[in-house]
Amino acid sequence: MQKLSNTSAWPVYERDSIRCLETQLQGSSSTPLMQQAGLATAQLALAMAPHAQRIWVAAGPGNNGGDGLEAALHLHRWGKSVHVSLMVPAANLPPPAHAAWLRAQKAGVRITSDFPTEWLAEMVPQDLCIDALLGIGATRPLSAGMQTWVKAINQCKAKVLAIDAPTGLAPDSGQLLGGPKDAALCVQADQTLTFIAAKPGLFMGHGRDASGQLWLESLRHTSTGTGITIPPQAWLNRPQASLPKRHASHKGSHGDVAVIGGMAMAASEMGMTGAAVLAASAALHAGAGRVILSLLSGQATQSASPDVMQREWQHLDLEKLHVVCGCGGGQAVQSVMPAVLRRSAQLVLDADGLNALAQDDRLKAGLRQRASAQPSVITPHPLEAARLLHSSTTQVQNDRLKAAQNLADRFQCTVVLKGSGTVITAPGQTPRINTTGNGRLAVGGTGDVLAGLIGARMAQGISAFEAACIAVAQHGQLADDWPEAHALTASRLAERLT
Template sequence: MHTLNRSHAWPILGPGEVRLLEPALQALSPAPLMQSAGLAGARLAMAIAPHARRVWIAVGPGNNGGDGLEAALNLHQRGKEVVVSLMAPRGSGPSDAQAALKRALQAGVRLLDHVPHIWLQQMTAQDLCIDALLGIGATRPLSPELQACVQAMQSCTAPVLAIDVPTGLNPQSGQWLGGETGQALAVRAAHTLSLISVQAGLLMGHGRDTSGQIWLDDLGFRPDQHQAKPLAWLNTPHSKTVRAHASHKGSHGDVAIIGGESMAAHGMGMNGAAILAATAALHAGAGRVILAWLTEPDGVSVPPDVMQRPFKRLALEQLHVVCGCGGGNAIGAVLPEVLQRSAQLVLDADGLNAVAQDRQLQNALRQRAAPDPAPQTTVITPHPLEAARLLDCNTSQVQSNRIQAAQELADRFQCSVVLKGSGSVIAAPGHTPRINTSGNGLLAIGGTGDVLAGLVGARMAQGLSAFDAACAAVAQHGEMADTWPQGRSLTASRLARKINL
C-alpha cells in the first residue's frame, strides 16, 4: 500500500475492468479477496488513527460494505471499540458480503441498523469513521438513509476514511451522484483507500476536494502482468529540458502568438491575453517569440524580448502558432489561413469558439491531420463550456464523462486535446488519455489558460510531439500552482514569469 504517486504512470481502470480482474487476482491470493481488502482497510485505519479508541463504520449493501465488515472484524480483534451501522437488510447482497457479515457477527462486532448519534458525540479527533457505504459502481442519488449517514460523518469530530470512493461522489466523473440535479451531499474524507486501481472520479471534479489523501492497495494487480485496458493513465511530472551547449536561438523553435483584440474593436480590451501567452512561451524557453496583433493594440506594454510583426508577414508554415488568446470576433478573419498554413498549431479560447460556430472551420481543423500534402499537428485547449460547444452538447454532459468527451474531441478533429478543469484530461487519436493531478484552485482565475496555451506552444517548438507537449505543459502548469509561495497571490502574469525550462 502506498500513497498515490505521480512520479510514475499508473493505469486508471473502470468498474468493469476491475471486476474482470478480480478472478485472476483471487487465484493469486491465499485469502478471499474481500478479506484482503478488509485487512488493508484495517491496517490503514491503524496507521492514520493509531490512538483511536472508537471506530464507527457505515456499511452499505454491496461488496464495498463487505470490505467494511472485514475491516470492522480486524479492528475489533485489535482491541478497538467498533460499532457498525448496517444500512442494508441482513441476508441481502453478494455472497462474499454475506460471509463477511457472518464472520463479523461471530467475532462479536457490534452491529446496528441505525446511526448511533449519541455514541458518535463522544468520539474525538483521535477516533475514526469509515465510509463503506457505496463502491465503484455507484450512480444513483443517495437514499434518505445514506444521506443520514453522510451527514453524521460530516458532523462528527473524528476524521473519515473512505473505502473505494467517498459516498455521494460519482466514482467515474467526479461529479455528485445524480448529476446537477442531485444533491451536493458527499462525504469529505481525510483519506480514501483505493483497491486494485484508482477510480477516475477521485482525480477530477469534486473528487479532488472530497477524497483527501488517496492511498492505493493493488491487491496483487500488476499492470505489466495482467491484461486490463485502462480508461486513462496518470499524467507524470514535467521533465526539465536540457539544452546542448552547441545550440542557438534557432535551435529552440519560433512561436507566434496570434490574438489580442483591442478595446476599440468591440468594447473589451483583450490584448493582455496574447501578452500572457507570449510571456509564457518566452519563459518556457522558445528560441524566438513573435506577437501578431489582430487589431491595433491599446498602448499595452510588450516584453522587450518579444518581437512584433503584422499577421500578413508571418511565415506560418515555419512557425509554431498559438492562436485565439483574446482574439474576440477579430479571430474569424484570420482563422481559415491559420488552419490551412500553420505548421504546428495550438488553438485556444476565441479560436475554438469560432470553430464551434462554423462547419467549414471544423472541416479545416480536421483536414490538418490529412497526410496530403503533409500532416500538420494541432493541440486544442478547451474548458468544459468550449468543449460543449465543439461537441454540440451541454457542459453537464461534458463533465459527466470528461475522459469520453476529451477522446471524442480528439477523434472528431484528429488532434490532441487538453480538456481543462479539475483533473485536466489530455487525449489524442491512438493514445490512451492522461489525467493530470497537479494543480489546485489557485489556477481558477482569468489568464491562466492563456499561459497554458503559450507553454504548450513552446514545448512543441522545442521538439515534443503534440500529445507529449500537451502532457508536459499541463503537468508543469499545475506543478507551479502546487509550489506557489504561501501568502503570495497567484496571478496569470506572475505565473507566466515563473515558468522555466
C-alpha cells in the same frame, strides 16, 4: 499498499474494467478478495488513528459494506472499540457481504442497524469513521436514507477513511451523484483506500477534494506478470519527454512562436489584448527562441515585454512558425482562422479560436486536414468542448475521458480538456489525467499562459502530445508550489516559467 502520488504514471481503470479484473483476480486466489480488502482497510485505519478510542463503521447494503465488516472484524480482534452501523438487514446483503457479517458477528463485533448517537457525539479527532456505504457501485443520486448517513459521517469529529471511493462520488467521472448543488452529500474523506487499481473519478472533478490522501491496495493485480491483459482507460500524467539540452545553439535552435489574438477595445467594448500578451509572455519565459506577438487590434502594445517582437500577422511566414491562436481574439479571429489552419507549421488553438471553430464547418474540416503533417493542439474548457461536440457541459463532465477522446478522433489532433483533472489525449494515445494544479488556477488568464507554454514546448522540438503533457504538468505544479501568502495572477505565473 501504496500511496498514490502525482509523481508516478499509474494506470487508471473505469468501473466496468475493475469488475472484470475482480472476476479474474478472484478466480486466481484462495482468499476471498473481500477478506483481503478488509484486512488492508484495517491496517490503514490503525495507521491513520493509532490512538483511536472509538471506530465507527458505516456499512452500506452492498459489498462495500462487506469490506467494512471485514475491517471491523480485524480492528475488534486488535483490541479496538468498534461499532458497525449496518444500513440494511443482514439477510439482504449479497452473499460475500453476508459471509463477512457472519464472521464479524461470531467474533463479537458490535453491529446495529442505527446510529450510535451518543457514542458519535463523544468522538474526537483522534477517533475514526470508516465510510463503507457505497464504494464504486453507485450510479444514481443518493436516497434520502443514504443522505442522512453521509451527513452523519461529515458531521463526525473523527477522521474519515473512505473504502474504494467516497460515498456520493461517481468513480468514473469525479462528479457528484446528486449534481453540483449536493456537494454536502458527498463524504469528505481524509484518506481513501481504493482497490485493484486507481479510478479516474478520484483524480477529476470533485474527486480530488473529496478523497483526501489516496492509497492503493492492488489485491495482487499488476499491469504485468499476472496473465491479466485488460488495458487501462487512462494513465496519470507523468510526462515521458524532457527538454532537449543544447550547448552549441542560438536563438533559432529553440523555435519561433507566434501568438495571434488580442481584439481591440473598440470592436468589443472590452479590450482583450491582455490575453495574447500573457500567452506571448508564457512562451518567452518558457524558453522559446523568438516570440512574435500579432495583435488583431492592428496596433502595438506597450504592455508586452521588449523581448517580444510585434508584427502584423499578414506579414508572418506561418509555414515556419509554431502558432498560438485565439487568445483574446473575439470575433476578429474568424477571418484569420482559414490562413492559420492552412499554413501554420504547428498550432495551438485556444479560447476564441475554438469558439470560431465550433461555429464553422469549414474551419472544422481545415483542422482535420492538418492531421499529423501539421501537428495541432486544442485546449478547450468544458463549455468549449461541449460546443465542439454539440453536447452539454454536463455530458462532457460526466465522461471527461470519452469527451476528450471524441474530440481527438473527430479533429485528428491533441486535446487538452481543462478542468480539475485535466485530460490530455490524441488519436491512438491512451489518455492521461493530470494530477497537478489547484483552485488557484481558476483566475483569468491562466489558460492563456498554458497555451503559450504548450506552444513553446512544441517549438523546442517535442511532439504535440508530449508537449501538452509536459506543459499541463508544469503549469499545475507551479500553482501547487505557489507561496501561500502571495496571490496567484496569470502574469506572475508566466514569469515563473522556465
